[in-house]
Amino acid sequence: MQAWRAPRAFDGDRFLPGGATVLVEGDRIVGVESADFTAPSDCPVTSYDGTLMPGLVDAHVHLVSDGSLGALERVGALDEEAIDAAIVQSLAAQVAAGVTTVRDLGDRGYRTLVARDRGAAGSPRIVASGPPVTTPGGHCHFLGAVAETEDELRSAVIERHERGADVVKVMASGGFLTPGTDMVGVQYAVTALRAVVDTAHDRGLPVLAHAHSLAAIEAALAAGVDGIEHFTGVTEDGAQLSDDLLARTAAAGVVVDPTMGNDMSLVATMPPPPPQVQAIMDRLGMDMLTFFAQRSADVGRMHRHGVRVVPGVDAGAMPLKAHGNAWLAVLDLVAAGWTLEEALAAGTAGAAEACGLRTVTGRLQRDLAADLLVVDGDLHAAPRSLGSPLAVMVRGDTAVSR
Numbered sequence: 001m002q003a004w005r006a007p008r009a010f011d012g013d014r015f016l017p018g019g020a021t022v023l024v025e026g027d028r029i030v031g032v033e034s035a036d037f038t039a040p041s042d043c044p045v046t047s048y049d050g051t052l053m054p055g056l057v058d059a060h061v062h063l064v065s066d067g068s069l070g071a072l073e074r075v076g077a078l079d080e081e082a083i084d085a086a087i088v089q090s091l092a093a094q095v096a097a098g099v100t101t102v103r104d105l106g107d108r109g110y111r112t113l114v115a116r117d118r119g120a121a122g123s124p125r126i127v128a129s130g131p132p133v134t135t136p137g138g139h140c141h142f143l144g145a146v147a148e149t150e151d152e153l154r155s156a157v158i159e160r161h162e163r164g165a166d167v168v169k170v171m172a173s174g175g176f177l178t179p180g181t182d183m184v185g186v187q188y189a190v191t192a193l194r195a196v197v198d199t200a201h202d203r204g205l206p207v208l209a210h211a212h213s214l215a216a217i218e219a220a221l222a223a224g225v226d227g228i229e230h231f232t233g234v235t236e237d238g239a240q241l242s243d244d245l246l247a248r249t250a251a252a253g254v255v256v257d258p259t260m261g262n263d264m265s266l267v268a269t270m271p272p273p274p275p276q277v278q279a280i281m282d283r284l285g286m287d288m289l290t291f292f293a294q295r296s297a298d299v300g301r302m303h304r305h306g307v308r309v310v311p312g313v314d315a316g317a318m319p320l321k322a323h324g325n326a327w328l329a330v331l332d333l334v335a336a337g338w339t340l341e342e343a344l345a346a347g348t349a350g351a352a353e354a355c356g357l358r359t360v361t362g363r364l365q366r367d368l369a370a371d372l373l374v375v376d377g378d379l380h381a382a383p384r385s386l387g388s389p390l391a392v393m394v395r396g397d398t399a400v401s402r
């Protein structure tokens with residue numbers, strides 16, 4: 001047995017006054033006690049002057065990509081060895097930033113499932129979709145999972161189930177990063193998406209839809225998906241997320257991941273966007289900063305409507321979205337109107353639940369995995385200390401200790 005102790009603590013739902021001592025046996029939490037708890041004499045206690053909490057969950061990552069410009073698009077040309085090396089590097093960056101679970105929503109050749117099944121001491125837990133399902137020439141087609149007809153879509157879902165995927169990811173609209181894809185319309189009709197959802201649900205798999213356009217959000221909701229990634233609401237007249245849409249999304253219990261957590265300090269260093277992205281921005285009358293400001297306002301409205309939101313990053317998609325930015329995505333919720341406690345809960349227990357891991361991780365709770373994070377200082381006084389891990393434990397293995 002071992003124990004970590006800190007004078008401040010957050011348990012996945014709320015702050016624990018006076019801090020906590022968390023007792024760990026093997027890979028499990030076996031007790032959550034007060035900070036002045038007297039541990040058994042054979043139990044070494046490591047004390048940190050910080051805030052002890054569950055490790056963060058990034059609910060949207062691409063481990064196969066290092067996040068450099070164009071890296072995700074280049075994955076299609078990499079061999080397995082290079083992809084596996086990228087996955088190892090991405091996981092190392094995640095855990096160094098306090099992330100103990102990632103949900104990978106787009107790899108190539110099912111390599112993230114291989115990494116998941118192989119496991120590694122001190123490396124984040126992986127929940128994985130395998131390659132995202134898309135149309136011929138559609139968003140992220142270079143990841144190699146194209147399906148167009150309903151029969152092809154059903155086959156794609158069955159393949160993912162047989163491969164052991166944890167979740168199915170389908171591209172319901174085009175994306176900023178794939179030239180020529182439809183950012184305003186849909187990639188699939190509702191009936192086609194419903195074939196995906198029904199086939200997946202029959203096999204116990206949840207379905208997440210990538211949807212930037214308002215039309216794709218509506219199609220995904222009508223098809224009964226479990227979660228929607230991005231949820232931008234792009235139309236010919238700009239981004240539009242009506243109160244009615246948000247109310248229906250909340251009522252359906254669909255989990256929205258607005259994929260924030262952008263490192264804004266890098267915006268000035270970014271090259272001009274590719275022409276297809278610039279064309280969309282011009283049509284919407286937006287630059288990158290106004291786009292992000294509107295996102296923040298919309299995420300605040302999601303909160304007021306009671307939409308379940310998880311702070312995934314889309315880590316690896318571009319330089320602003322580095323592996324390890326989960327803490328920034330949590331603070332973006334605070335900026336959008338969440339209390340600090342609500343935002344931390346969304347990034348720990350809430351995201352773990354959305355990943356199907358409610359009984360596995362996400363809280364300082366007896367019998368859950370010993371996935372722990374200690375950040376420097378007092379989060380109430382200095383929220384950005386969330387980005388300064390002093391120590392990280394994954395399944396009982398110490399991954400970081402400063």
Ligand SMILES: [Zn+2]
Binds near residue numbers: 105
């Ligand atoms: Zn993504």
